[in-house]
Amino acid sequence: MKHFSELSPSAERIVNAAEDLVQQFGFNGFSFEDIAQVVGIRKPSIYHHFPSKHELVAVMTQRYTHRFCARLEDIEASFGGATERLQGHAALFSESLGKEGRLCACGILGAERNSLPESLRLQVKDFFTRNVTWLENVIVAGQKQGQLIDTVPAAQLAQLWLSAQEGALLVGGTYQGPTPESIACALLASWQR
Numbered sequence: 001m002k003h004f005s006e007l008s009p010s011a012e013r014i015v016n017a018a019e020d021l022v023q024q025f026g027f028n029g030f031s032f033e034d035i036a037q038v039v040g041i042r043k044p045s046i047y048h049h050f051p052s053k054h055e056l057v058a059v060m061t062q063r064y065t066h067r068f069c070a071r072l073e074d075i076e077a078s079f080g081g082a083t084e085r086l087q088g089h090a091a092l093f094s095e096s097l098g099k100e101g102r103l104c105a106c107g108i109l110g111a112e113r114n115s116l117p118e119s120l121r122l123q124v125k126d127f128f129t130r131n132v133t134w135l136e137n138v139i140v141a142g143q144k145q146g147q148l149i150d151t152v153p154a155a156q157l158a159q160l161w162l163s164a165q166e167g168a169l170l171v172g173g174t175y176q177g178p179t180p181e182s183i184a185c186a187l188l189a190s191w192q193r
Contacts, residue, residue, distance in 0.1 A: 002055075004063035011049040013039050018060045023102035027057055027112050054117050057109070061123040064105045065130065068092065072134050082142025083188055086161065089135065090184035093165045097172055097179060107166045132158045148191050161187060 007015060017038040021030040032053065036043045050056035075088035096102045106127040113121050135158035142148035148157075164187060168180040178186075 002050075002059050004059050004066065007059070008049070010041070010045070014041075014046055014049055014056065015060050015063060018056050019064060019105055020102075022057065022060065022105045022108060023096065023099070026108045027053075028115055054120055058120050058123055061106065061109065061120065061127070065123070065127045068127065069130055069134075072131075082138050082145065082147050083192065085138045086135075086142075086188060087181070087184055089138075089161070090165060090180045093169055093180035097169055103169050104166060107169060110166075128162065131162050135161050146193055149193060157191065 002011070004015070014035055017035045018030075021034055021038070032043050032046045035046055035056075039046075046056070050059070071092055072089070075085050075092075079085045079088055093104065096104055106124050109116065109120070109124045110128065113124065116124070132155075136154045139148060139154040139157050139161075143150040143154060161184075164183045165180045168178050168183045171177045172179050
């Protein structure tokens with residue numbers, strides 16, 4: 001399997017199209033024909049870069065996870081406090097919702113996990129594991145600084161936070177319900193000391 005950093009410009013356009021389509025329709029909601037139409041190429045050109053849809057989406061997931069984690073590093077560098085870092089995390093999810101109501105690519109793939117090959121399921125799991133680990137570290141720091149409650153273990157709060165963010169994308173995009181940032185404000189109001 002290719003690594004996302006080795007993509008040619010034309011392969012990157014294909015991965016970009018795949019990411020947009022996954023965020024709109026999920027893994028099972030698009031084909032190579034759809035990608036060909038979006039990119040303006042023929043299907044054989046896609047197969048030249050990616051022999052299967054699974055490999056294409058695996059490279060897309062790898063890149064998506066890398067970019068998301070880079071954004072988490074940016075949040076850490078920009079904000080010192082736990083509450084600001086958590087708000088920054090929520091803003092990443094709001095960005096997806098702001099892009100025509102798009103879902104988190106790994107969130108929608110997670111919903112389709114039973115139809116994905118094991119290797120792709122593991123990549124999606126890696127995305128969530130990295131998020132929960134980052135969140136847990138932020139929450140532990142906030143608890144030690146006295147900013148956040150410590151009556152609930154940080155690991156549970158991290159899982160609750162991520163679940164609430166993914167849920168806000170799904171529910172908020174469906175009926176103009178809560179945004180990830182409004183969910184974040186509600187959670188932080190109950191978690192702050």
